[in-house]
Amino acid sequence: MIRLHHIPFSRSFRVLWLLEELGLKAELAHYSITDGSLRASEFKAISPVGRVPALEIDGITIYESAAIVEYLTETRPEHGLGRLAGDPERVQFLEWLGYAETQASILASLNMQHLFMGDPTPASPLVLKLEAARLTASLKALENKLSDQEWLLPSGFSAADTMMGFNLFSAPYYVHLERFPNILAYIERIKARPAYQEARKLDGNQEFYKKDFYEVPNG
Ligand SMILES: N[C@@H](CCC(=O)N[C@@H](CS)C(=O)NCC(=O)O)C(=O)O
Structure with missing residues (x-):
């Protein structure tokens, strides 16, 4: 089981x-x-x-x-979805697992403040601005990495992509991805995977986002 x-x-x-x-x-x-x-x-x-x-x-x-x-x-x-000890891509694999979680923690902070805070303690516009900038920085590094390879590791698809891929379906609520063409193409490759499609069918409906995009407030 x-x-x-x-x-x-x-x-x-x-x-x-x-x-x-x-x-x-x-x-x-x-x-x-x-x-x-x-x-x-x-x-x-x-x-x-x-x-x-x-x-x-x-x-x-x-x-x-x-x-x-x-x-x-x-x-x-x-x-062959991991990179075990001794594999030349082992370090990169582990880095991407950590990187994905670093980026997810920024998304979680944005979610917390945009979606779950409000009266009587509205989110701080400064913190929202900083978190959106930190998310953008993490996306820029990913965009550069994807300029000459299809997946996070040069040898091809791995479980690191399943860690990162999840983030890229939350990120567009806070950052416009049009400026990141390599990431958009990466998302399309993810969506084309049969296992991804099957998982989406099993996933269920999201209950967090009520808008298509959450702007950084002025202030
Ligand atoms: N580092 C953990 C983070 C897990 C996590 O924070 N999950 C969120 C959902 S994305 C959660 O369960 N949040 C509930 C809460 O914060 O109370 C992991 O990667 O598994």
């Missing part, structure tokens, strides 16, 4: 997509960011800070998306 603790359009999509790439089917346990289900003691026993993803597989439970990605690729090396 494989069970993925999941919220649609969240970091758990990274794992949902990677499982599809590996040909593994998981039962989904659904949560919501707003209904308190992440704070239930049963879930805290699985994920101590009450976050998704968490994955039950092979008789163990793992939380932290990068750790899950590493575990899945190391225990299923026949799919």
